[in-house]
Amino acid sequence: MNWGKSHFNVHRNMAIALIIGTLILFFAPSAMAKKITLRYASYNPPRGMGAQTAIWMMDEITKRSKEDVNFQQYFGGTLIKARETLRGIQRGTADMGYLFVPYFPKELQTWTVAEPFVQGPVSPARRGSFFWELYDNSPEMEKQLKQWNQKVVAIRVFGMHSVGGSKPIKSLIDLKNQRVRCAGGYDALHMGDFGAKIVFLKGSEVYSAMQKGAVDANYTPLTSYYKYRLYEIGKNPHLLLIPQFVGSIGLVTINLDTWNNLSADLKKIISEVGREYSRIQDEKIRELEKEYIENMKTNGCNIFQVSKEEIKNWAEVTQGPSKIKWITSAREQGVSGAEQLLERTENLIRKYTE
Structure with missing residues (x-):
């Protein structure tokens, strides 16, 4: 009787161990698959405001995703040259990158629509809000980026x-x-x-x-x-x-194939950080402009x-x-x-x- 019970327990424990092992094997690849490395390309030098705000964005995405998303950073045109970024991101040479819209006046015609104006919101924060509302209400802009296999992540405005x-x-x-x-x-x-x-x-x-x-x-x-x-x-x-x-702007975009393969949670994180990017820009631009004006005055x-x-x-x-x-x-x-x-x-x- 005791032998039978013991034999039963052995088989039960083996079955449980087998189930646990199967579950580990099943879920381990999924857990590993969550770790994603995205290649970010920009022609901007690794120092300067453009790089600083981009690095903030990438670090913030990594932090909020609990390191499920990491970045390989390619600044200074080391992966894609300035006027090749649109096609480079389209092809997937980079997963994400920075585009200066005036370099692509025909390809991104809808994104140049504010360039004819000189009178309007001056502060970077208000211009950032303006461009996001314009984008949210203009499917033509999303459509044109989609033709280049891309989606906007962040909008970069410039200072005075x-x-x-x-x-x-x-x-x-x-x-x-x-x-x-x-x-x-x-x-x-x-x-x-x-x-x-x-x-x-x-x-x-x-x-x-x-x-x-x-x-x-x-x-x-x-x-x-x-x-x-x-x-x-x-x-x-x-x-x-x-x-x-x-009215001239820059865009941080992501390859659509890369975007479509992300989980809903990661898409949400990237989108939220991209919108906050404008606030970080505003703070940095105002800080630098004040410092630079004083330095130039001091220099005569x-x-x-x-x-x-x-x-x-x-x-x-x-x-x-x-x-x-x-x-x-x-x-x-x-x-x-x-x-x-x-x-x-x-x-x-x-x-x-x-």
């Missing part, structure tokens, strides 16, 4: 723009007939409408050109003006701060700021032709509902203007 050089510049009117370097696109159109003679140069070539007098001034974000140390050129450097609306740079009235006058001159240019280009690219998208953009700009 400025124009400066060795000649006195106290207002936008002073730019008339000056040789002003800018990146191109609508920036060139806006500056040209104020009578500036536009010069196109790479950012790395500007310092030398301004030193030699080939360029009188450079129109760029304040943070870039400081980074390239342009404020130290000449005996009487001037910098004009322009509290304008800046004469700094002035454009008034709201002057921005309004500028808008009256340049926004009309710029909107016509955008509509014409959108039609040529076959963008459906381009007029409605532009109208929606203009209405939201008014809503968010301080």
Whole structure:
């Protein structure tokens, strides 16, 4: 009797052990599969605000996912070059990455819809909120990214723009007939409408050109003006701060195939962090701009700021032709509902203007 009971217990224990072993084998691969490594690519250098905010985003995703998502970081164009990022993420060379929208004016036409405007929300936080609401109400924008096998994760806005050089510049009117370097696109159109003679140069070539007098001034974000140390050129450097609306943006996108393979929980985490990215940007931009302005003043740079009235006058001159240019280009690219998208953009700009 005892032998039979003992024999039964042995078989029962073996059965339990077998079941537990089977469960371990079944669930172990699933647990291991939760650990995901995503490749993030950006042409931005590993230092600087662009990298800092991107690293914050990746670290936050890793933390909130309890390290189920980790990142391999490729900055400085080491994985994909700047103008190849759209196709690189599309193909899956990178799972996630940073796109500067003005590099892809035709491919991402709908995402350039705010570029014709110079009057609107100025603070990075309000512009971030504006762009997210525009995106949430514009299926055309999501559709266009989807054509490139991508989904937006975060929207990067830029800080205050400025124009400066060795000649006195106290207002936008002073730019008339000056040789002003800018990146191109609508920036060139806006500056040209104020009578500036536009010069196109790479950012790395500007310092030398301004030193030699080939360029009188450079129109760029304040943070870039400081980074390239342009404020130290000449005996009487001037910098004009322009509290304008800046419609150029960058996007952090994720490959759609990668996205579709993520769990619902991970998608939620990535989406939430992407939305918070704008707040982190705002804090960082304001902090750096304040520091940079003080440093430039200390170094003898004469700094002035454009008034709201002057921005309004500028808008009256340049926004009309710029909107016509955008509509014409959108039609040529076959963008459906381009007029409605532009109208929606203009209405939201008014809503968010301080």
